[in-house]
Amino acid sequence: xxxxxxxxxKTNRTTMSAMAxxxxxxxxxxxxAGAVGPAIVVAVINAxxxxxxxxxxxxxxxxxxxxxxxxxxxxxxxMLLAAYVGFMINVxxxxxxxxxxxxxxxxxxxxxILGGVLIGGLTGLLHALLSxxxxxxxIISGTVINTLAxxxxxxxxxxxxxxxxxxxxxxxxxxxxDAGLLFWIGEIVFNKGLVTYLMVLVVITxxxxxxxxxxxLRTRAxxxxxxxxxxxxxxxxxxxxxxxxxxxxxxxxAGVFLTLEAVGIFERGMTNGRGFIALAVMIFGKWxxxxxxxxxxxxxxxxxxxxxxxFFNIQIPHQFVGMLPYLLTVIVLAGFVGRARPPAHVGxxxxxx
Amino acid sequence: xxxxxxxxxxxxxxxxxxxxxxxxxxxLTLHKGEILALLGENGAGKSTLMxxxxxxxxxxxxxIKLKGKEVHFxxxxxxxxxxxxxxxxxxxxxxxxxxxxxxxxxxxxxxxxFLDRQEAARRVRALSEQYRLEVDPNAVIEELPVGVQQRxxxxxxxxxxxxxxxxxxPTAVLTPQEVQELFKIMRDLAARGVxxxxxxxKLKEVxxxxxxxxxxxxxxxxxxxxxxxxxxxxxxxxxxxREVLLRVNKPPARPKxxxxxxxxxxAYDDRGHHAVNNVSFVVRSGEVVGVAxxxxxxxxxxxxxxxxxxxxxxxxxxxxxxxxxxxxxRAVTASGTGHVPEDRHRFGMVSSYTVAENLxxxxxxxxxxxTAPSLRQxxxxxxxxxxxxxxxxxxxxxxWNALWKAALxxxxxxxHGIADVEAASRQEMAGPELFGMLALLVMALxxxxxxxxxATLIMGRLQPVIAPFLKRGGENGGxxxxxxxxxxxxxxxxxxxxxxxxxxxxTGGSLSGGNQQKMVVAREFGRRPRxxxxxxxxxGIDVGSIEFIHQQLVSQRDAGAAVxxxxxxxxEIMALSDRIVVMYKGSVVxxxxxxxVTREQVGLLMAGASAEDVxxxxxxAVPALA
Numbered sequence: 019x020x021x022x023x024x025x026x027x028k029t030n031r032t033t034m035s036a037m038a039x040x041x042x043x044x045x046x047x048x049x050x051a052g053a054v055g056p057a058i059v060v061a062v063i064n065a066x067x068x069x070x071x072x073x074x075x076x077x078x079x080x081x082x083x084x085x086x087x088x089x090x091x092x093x094x095x096x097m098l099l100a101a102y103v104g105f106m107i108n109v110x111x112x113x114x115x116x117x118x119x120x121x122x123x124x125x126x127x128x129x130x131i132l133g134g135v136l137i138g139g140l141t142g143l144l145h146a147l148l149s150x151x152x153x154x155x156x157i158i159s160g161t162v163i164n165t166l167a168x169x170x171x172x173x174x175x176x177x178x179x180x181x182x183x184x185x186x187x188x189x190x191x192x193x194x195x196d197a198g199l200l201f202w203i204g205e206i207v208f209n210k211g212l213v214t215y216l217m218v219l220v221v222i223t224x225x226x227x228x229x230x231x232x233x234x235l236r237t238r239a240x241x242x243x244x245x246x247x248x249x250x251x252x253x254x255x256x257x258x259x260x261x262x263x264x265x266x267x268x269x270x271x272a273g274v275f276l277t278l279e280a281v282g283i284f285e286r287g288m289t290n291g292r293g294f295i296a297l298a299v300m301i302f303g304k305w306x307x308x309x310x311x312x313x314x315x316x317x318x319x320x321x322x323x324x325x326x327x328x329f330f331n332i333q334i335p336h337q338f339v340g341m342l343p344y345l346l347t348v349i350v351l352a353g354f355v356g357r358a359r360p361p362a363h364v365g366x367x368x369x370x371x
Numbered sequence: 372x373x374x375x376x377x378x379x380x381x382x383x384x385x386x387x388x389x390x391x392x393x394x395x396x397x398x399l400t401l402h403k404g405e406i407l408a409l410l411g412e413n414g415a416g417k418s419t420l421m422x423x424x425x426x427x428x429x430x431x432x433x434x435i436k437l438k439g440k441e442v443h444f445x446x447x448x449x450x451x452x453x454x455x456x457x458x459x460x461x462x463x464x465x466x467x468x469x470x471x472x473x474x475x476x477x478x479x480x481x482x483x484x485f486l487d488r489q490e491a492a493r494r495v496r497a498l499s500e501q502y503r504l505e506v507d508p509n510a511v512i513e514e515l516p517v518g519v520q521q522r523x524x525x526x527x528x529x530x531x532x533x534x535x536x537x538x539x540x541p542t543a544v545l546t547p548q549e550v551q552e553l554f555k556i557m558r559d560l561a562a563r564g565v566x567x568x569x570x571x572x573k574l575k576e577v578x579x580x581x582x583x584x585x586x587x588x589x590x591x592x593x594x595x596x597x598x599x600x601x602x603x604x605x606x607x608x609x610x611x612x613r614e615v616l617l618r619v620n621k622p623p624a625r626p627k628x629x630x631x632x633x634x635x636x637x638a639y640d641d642r643g644h645h646a647v648n649n650v651s652f653v654v655r656s657g658e659v660v661g662v663a664x665x666x667x668x669x670x671x672x673x674x675x676x677x678x679x680x681x682x683x684x685x686x687x688x689x690x691x692x693x694x695x696x697x698x699x700x701r702a703v704t705a706s707g708t709g710h711v712p713e714d715r716h717r718f719g720m721v722s723s724y725t726v727a728e729n730l731x732x733x734x735x736x737x738x739x740x741x742t743a744p745s746l747r748q749x750x751x752x753x754x755x756x757x758x759x760x761x762x763x764x765x766x767x768x769x770x771w772n773a774l775w776k777a778a779l780x781x782x783x784x785x786x787h788g789i790a791d792v793e794a795a796s797r798q799e800m801a802g803p804e805l806f807g808m809l810a811l812l813v814m815a816l817x818x819x820x821x822x823x824x825x826a827t828l829i830m831g832r833l834q835p836v837i838a839p840f841l842k843r844g845g846e847n848g849g850x851x852x853x854x855x856x857x858x859x860x861x862x863x864x865x866x867x868x869x870x871x872x873x874x875x876x877x878t879g880g881s882l883s884g885g886n887q888q889k890m891v892v893a894r895e896f897g898r899r900p901r902x903x904x905x906x907x908x909x910x911g912i913d914v915g916s917i918e919f920i921h922q923q924l925v926s927q928r929d930a931g932a933a934v935x936x937x938x939x940x941x942x943e944i945m946a947l948s949d950r951i952v953v954m955y956k957g958s959v960v961x962x963x964x965x966x967x968v969t970r971e972q973v974g975l976l977m978a979g980a981s982a983e984d985v986x987x988x989x990x991x992a993v994p995a996l997a
Contacts (some may be wrong), residue, residue, distance in 0.1 A: 200970035232481060234486075235468075235486060238468070249463045250448075250478075251451055251477050252476070
């Protein structure tokens with residue numbers, strides 16, 4: 019009994035210190051906000067959201083996969099492939115040769131998104147095939163996908179490819195500058211591309227589906243105790259394949275966000291570790307979609323803050339400021355993960371009797 | 372009482388696995404509302420038969436009829452849909468989910484696209500009340516005692532409208548009281564028309580609950596008997612194929628000096644919770660002290676601490692008066708302790724090692740098995756070996772070179788029709804370079820291998836010659852294993868302990884469970900230990916081997932060993948112990964003389980009842996250090 023108490027106290031202490039750290043950051047941020055005015059605050063919030071979208075989607079990818087019992091460290095690769103394919107479809111449809119019907123604004127971009135998401139899903143299926151059918155170690159399989167994605171996209175990378183533009187805001191801010199607070203809130207709520215709203219939708223859908231539907235119950239069951247699910251007639255492997263496809267799709271959406279909404283062009287290795295951060299965030303959120311989304315927001319905020327800090331003329335080398343989000347990840351993981359409990363059967367291949 | 376309506380019929384089922392005939396022409400009928408016991412030793416084919424009925428395996432030949440209709444199940448799902456439910460020996464429950472979630476999994480109650488939790492909980496509660504199973508649908512599985520978890524498994528089957536319930540070794544994890552409750556539930560279910568197949572190897576239980584008993588041996592049904600007409604002895608004989616001595620012949624103990632002294636010992640389990648709390652007891656030479664307790668009440672951790680496998684959080688362990696608290700396993704072994712671990716596959720043996728190697732795992736490092744040279748002489752031996760190997764390598768190279776020049780090279784040239792060797796060698800003979808290099812590499816490896824074998828051979832022959840020049844390996848042993856002695860030891864032990872193995876070079880993993888356990892027992896008992904710690908020494912093995920191991924335990928005691936017996940089988944504890952230590956939630960709740968308590972009293976103590984309540988005014992409680 020007292021062992022429980024001891025560890026509980028210990029956990030509380032780390033949680034407390036992490037909380038304190040976050041509080042300090044927030045206080046600093048708001049003090050800065052008071053000093054710099056609403057324009058910069060809104061800019062930081064918008065930058066936070068931009069940073070959050072791919073991480074949150076990546077974390078959803080991880081949750082879908084790991085809740086079904088399969089470790090997915092290939093999120094990075096799936097994102098990168100989808101980013102590339104989405105971008106290249108956009109490039110192809112933007113060129114003169116493409117049918118004009120497909121060149122038109124919403125069609126072209128939606129096709130690009132779909133293409134990227136699909137390639138993500140297919141990569142997810144590849145991961146499933148390797149780790150279920152061929153029983154490749156799931157870490158190795160994920161690494162293969164990361165390496166493959168990096169190599170393929172690097173090899174086929176076209177310098178100077180151009181498009182007719184990226185995703186426009188779905189709804190522009192209807193408020194004028196003189197509307198005061200409403201205008202600033204509008205700046206945050208509106209003026210966002212499709213994928214940002216999709217991200218919110220995906221997080222909500224995954225949460226509801228995972229905890230309120232038969233599919234979710236089965237998914238959690240196969241991640242915890244596949245044999246039990248099997249004895250009740252649930253086809254474990256088929257469900258894993260399906261979920262890995264969806265997992266890949268979520269990662270694909272994250273990738274597509276980078277090339278079609280945030281940046282607008284493709285660069286080599288542009289995912290830049292976001293897939294791994296997404297995994298960290300997933301653990302931070304204890305494999306719960308809402309927790310992971312909150313973690314992604316925290317990371318996105320840290321990214322935005324370090325970007326903003328670099329504009330100020332502070333006497334810290336910018337390299338150190340740039341470390342902030344990653345440092346935060348380490349601290350948060352060290353502080354929270356101690357008591358996080360992964361799905362019991364994650365990472366172990368399940369063999370049907 | 373069961374009706375005459377036949378619900379399940381197994382006709383002539385045969386199932387063959389590579390090298391084993393698991394089921395041979397098995398026939399079985401099950402009536403509505405009947406409790407049919409399927410009795411047999413491990414490996415008798417009970418589980419195979421049940422897995423065939425449940426759709427996990429497919430029979431090679433034979434038919435299965437359900438209510439007169441022939442069925443072929445491709446998967447458990449189809450069996451479930453036809454009204455067959457199975458409660459597996461290892462529960463198939465998801466620890467982090469609630470009872471209701473576990474029950475409805477796969478057959479969810481939905482409200483549109485969503486789970487209907489209220490309805491699920493309501494149905495579970497209804498079933499639980501209908502069959503008096505007393506389960507809270509909203510409880511989380513991992514917080515429930517095993518007895519309740521088992522009831523959840525039964526509800527899972529009933530929820531799927533099971534009319535036939537297969538219970539695979541359901542009593543293995545239960546306390547005696549929980550077993551009685553389970554039997555009540557089984558009788559209740561049968562009275563409501565559920566037919567039950569009850570798989571077990573425990574004779575007493577079969578006689579207590581079954582309407583009819585089918586006995587299997589070596590994949591065949593060897594008899595169908597009624598409990599009224601059977602005794603434990605007759606069932607055991609049928610099951611094993613020969614007369615079995617069920618009672619252990621045990622002369623009264625003559626305890627002498629204290630060998631093991633445990634004082635206020637505490638330890639944590641793997642998750643950091645208190646597993647052993649302030650435990651004290653002693654074991655004397657010439658007595659068996661049984662540690663009774665339901666699995667998971669700290670016995671595992673206690674044994675691990677005693678044998679040096681787990682650090683103690685507090686207290687002392689003394690063996691032969693020497694403080695061995697937190698000593699290394701080897702120090703414990705060296706003190707004359709034998710340890711039969713509860714999980715033989717993880718801690719008792721190395722499956723891929725031969726029987727002979729397994730039989731020296733506790734002594735291999737010491738003389739006479741490992742002798743000179745010791746680590747100190749290693750440099751000398753290495754140099755000797757290197758010189759020998761290099762010498763052989765050089766000789767081989769020279770011979771090859773000569774052979775090549777004299778015979779092989781001309782032969783190659785001759786094959787190509789080149790007559791003048793001298794002229795041909797002067798020509799550019801640039802073959803594919805890669806091929807040449809590969810050939811060289813293969814050649815070198817071949818030479819190295821031969822050199823190694825020859826060098827070791829010579830070293831072996833030289834051993835007696837150089838031995839006087841080297842000091843023999845001390846307590847810490849040497850580095851050369853004497854295989855002759857290892858094999859000799861194995862042959863002796865195999866004979867002495869009746870281990871059924873084709874040879875001592877067979878791998879340990881290929882023996883049957885009972886013989887594996889005898890192998891572990893032989894190794895630990897064979898060197899006449901002062902202290903013997905036997906944890907679940909007869910778990911999962913056949914009646915014949917159990918009989919043998921029990922006799923060995925008693926004869927070790929009579930030879931003066933102090934025996935600490937940890938077992939979850941209350942019968943085993945009662946049969947062998949001179950004194951009994953009852954553990955509950957990591958603490959010793961009572962230490963009693965075996966002949967002054969009844970089985971029921973110990974059962975109550977194991978379930979957490981207080982010693983005063985159970986033992987009352989009976990002056991049975993013996994102070995730990997008296």
